[in-house]
Amino acid sequence: MNKIHPFTLWLNSRKxxxxxxxxxxxxxxxxxxxxxxxxxxxxxxxxxxxVLGIDYKTLLIISQVIGYALSKFIGIKVISEMPRASRALSxxxxxxxxxxxxxxxxxxxxxxxxxxxxxNGLPLGMIWGLVFAYLEGRRTTEILGTILSISxxxxxxxxxxxxKIMMNTFHLTDFQMPWVTxxxxxxxxxxxxxxxxxxxxxxxxxxxxxxxxxxMDKNQRKKIFMEFATGLALLTLAYxxxxxxxxxxxNFAADIWKSIHVSNSMIFTWSELPIAMIVFIVMSSLMLxxxxxxxFRMNNYIILSGFSLIGLSTLALKLGIINPTVWMIxxxxxxxxxxxxxxxxxxxxxxxxxxxxxxxxFFIYIADSFGYLGSVGALIFKNFNSKxxxxxxxxxxxxxxxxxxxxxxxxxxxxxFNLKFKENSKQQLILIND
Numbered sequence: 360m361n362k363i364h365p366f367t368l369w370l371n372s373r374k375x376x377x378x379x380x381x382x383x384x385x386x387x388x389x390x391x392x393x394x395x396x397x398x399x400x401x402x403x404x405x406x407x408x409x410v411l412g413i414d415y416k417t418l419l420i421i422s423q424v425i426g427y428a429l430s431k432f433i434g435i436k437v438i439s440e441m442p443r444a445s446r447a448l449s450x451x452x453x454x455x456x457x458x459x460x461x462x463x464x465x466x467x468x469x470x471x472x473x474x475x476x477x478x479n480g481l482p483l484g485m486i487w488g489l490v491f492a493y494l495e496g497r498r499t500t501e502i503l504g505t506i507l508s509i510s511x512x513x514x515x516x517x518x519x520x521x522x523k524i525m526m527n528t529f530h531l532t533d534f535q536m537p538w539v540t541x542x543x544x545x546x547x548x549x550x551x552x553x554x555x556x557x558x559x560x561x562x563x564x565x566x567x568x569x570x571x572x573x574x575m576d577k578n579q580r581k582k583i584f585m586e587f588a589t590g591l592a593l594l595t596l597a598y599x600x601x602x603x604x605x606x607x608x609x610n611f612a613a614d615i616w617k618s619i620h621v622s623n624s625m626i627f628t629w630s631e632l633p634i635a636m637i638v639f640i641v642m643s644s645l646m647l648x649x650x651x652x653x654x655f656r657m658n659n660y661i662i663l664s665g666f667s668l669i670g671l672s673t674l675a676l677k678l679g680i681i682n683p684t685v686w687m688i689x690x691x692x693x694x695x696x697x698x699x700x701x702x703x704x705x706x707x708x709x710x711x712x713x714x715x716x717x718x719x720x721f722f723i724y725i726a727d728s729f730g731y732l733g734s735v736g737a738l739i740f741k742n743f744n745s746k747x748x749x750x751x752x753x754x755x756x757x758x759x760x761x762x763x764x765x766x767x768x769x770x771x772x773x774x775x776f777n778l779k780f781k782e783n784s785k786q787q788l789i790l791i792n793d
């Protein structure tokens with residue numbers, strides 16, 4: 360047998376590392392550019408505008424989130440069924456529709472233009488599933504998925520900073536800034552999607568370790584949902600809580616920083632960088648765990664630590680141990696430690712642990728659809744029940760309940776899936792003995 364030269368082994372390993380980093384970078388930048396079309400309007404204040412006594416900006420966010428939530432429900436079917444050949448063109452068409460709605464938003468007067476934010480959110484809710492489909496089912500999915508997920512930590516803040524700079528530099532109005540900022544990101548997005556579509560399929564070894572990912576028809580979706588219904592319900596409820604807090608902290612970041620007297624335009628970016636670094640280290644380290652069951656459990660422990668951090672950091676703020684700026688960063692870290700496993704890794708490992716014929720997009724979009732629905736409910740509740748309370752105080756006042764209830768849900772889901780693992784192991788032993 361011919362031995363492979365050490366230099367050849369070294370070169371092959373370097374190619375794999377480069378390929379992983381390149382795919383991760385392209386996916387990161389693609390999704391970051393989507394954020395440039397989705398989020399810039401949130402940095403505008405729309406000061407003094409109300410509709411039927413409701414804050415105009417709140418209505419814009421509700422309108423967009425309703426579109427985004429509806430998109431997630433549609434995506435349960437569309438993303439789980441879509442073949443690879445249709446992904447790239449779909450991303451470009453969907454983001455193009457979203458950018459066009461921002462152009463119309465700047466032309467149609469308020470309050471009639473509120474519907475344009477719904478039309479902006481409706482196509483963009485599909486993008487995550489389309490991009491992640493290129494990354495799932497690989498040995499390196501933890502790293503790739505974490506790199507992709509970091510994009511919505513860093514990109515949201517970065518887009519807000521760019522939007523603020525565009526307003527200050529070019530004297531754009533609150534209505535002009537979103538589409539101008541969106542166009543800055545749409546042009547490179549087209550090139551990035553082309554590159555993303557050139558990424559290679561998972562290898563045979565990837566499929567052996569992580570299970571081959573396949574499009575799912577209606578019967579397959581129903582079968583796998585019923586198999587894990589109780590566990591999915593518990594995980595989805597926990598995710599709804601995280602989605603609400605993430606969305607409120609993200610969409611009203613400008614208002615929150617202003618209320619605690621922080622006015623630096625780059626605070627939206629700088630405050631997210633330490634969060635991104637810590638989350639990247641934690642999540643990518645899961646790649647070292649080869650056993651899919653252990654990795655799935657570890658994802659749940661990370662979510663549990665995120666919920667715990669939300670409560671503990673708020674306690675530290677109330678006791679005067681930390682200041683509001685540090686609390687905002689720790690709150691974000693807790694949110695994203697809980698939020699990220701749902702979006703990139705946990706369901707990928709769940710499929711691999713049970714050897715199911717499925718794809719992660721199906722599970723992600725179930726959780727996401729109800730998560731964004733919860734965000735809409737929270738916005739409406741805040742407006743009619745705690746209208747005079749600042750967003751900073753609202754998050755602070757409700758964080759203990761979120762932390763305790765979230766921890767309880769995750770612990771129950773862990774108990775459920777541990778029982779499912781034991782049941783699955785017994786069935787496999789029976790098949791082997793037969």
